[in-house]
Amino acid sequence: MASSRVSWTNIALKYGILVGVAHIVYFLLMGLLGLHDKTEMSFLSAIFLAIGICLAIANFKRRRNGTIDYFQGLAIGAITGVVSSTLLALFMVLYINLFDTSYLANLQTSALFPQSLSMLSLFALTIIYGLIPGFLMAFVAMQWFRRADHSMTERV
Template sequence: MEQTNASWSKTALTYGIYLGLISILYSVILYVAGQIGNQALGYVSYIFIIGIIIWAMITYRDKLNGGYMSYGTGVGLGFMTALVGGILGSIFAYVLFAIIDPSLPEQLLGKALEEAIAKNPEVEQNLDMVEGMMRKMMSPTAIAIMGVVSSAIGGIIISLILAAIFKKDKPMFEEAQAE
């Protein structure tokens, strides 16, 4: 039993590192293309998250655990995979926004303010207050923290769904024979 727990946590760490590296590579591509802050392209990252979690679950279930994976194990595996990937991606985001290109937060702030005013012209009346709130949210530290939190929340939601799809419980007679 301990070996199984060790292998799912190792699987989560391994695939979380894969997810983090893919996230970093995708961020570099977006940065070089001048597309950091593009919401539509940001949603593409969910394809990577879903794909890596599926890969982790199938690998664990079929190659490391004899073809079986409980729902709870699948949720834990997916959540930890997303969290590890989110932490690595957030570390890179902090480095990108704080060290590599400290002008990025200002650029994103300007773009966000323009979009907010375009959607709701009344925002212009409270521009100082809105800008102050946005400025706090666009700091490298806030971006990194939000990245980890959103990875955790998104990871648990995705994992709850995917674990239901990919779980495969051991038949009752096999469990009795194993004991």
């Protein structure tokens, strides 16, 4: 594949979907372990986002023969965050409506969310909680990946 034909949007979408699936699996695992009432535990899923963004940027840089534009890296992070959090938000709406209507009430009693939290605001907040950290994580990651001495190929 020619390096000029590599699309950063396709890579961001792919890793966004993978991270979104990881978020959903983590959410379900928390439910199985009875940890849904520990809202703070859900923020640990940011680890999945950080790993996904770094892998996406590294994949893009490798497929572009070691070159990456700074703003492309930021966009990869933001889009990966939005896609993954949108998948999680859609899943949360389905989960709350079909399986556990009390989950929204648990979030409302948490100090991390307002008591007036609605389904729509939960959906929007979930996406925002993916976009902003995704952009910030990409900003931090790009400090490493933009360096010319950071090579994505093996050195012999």
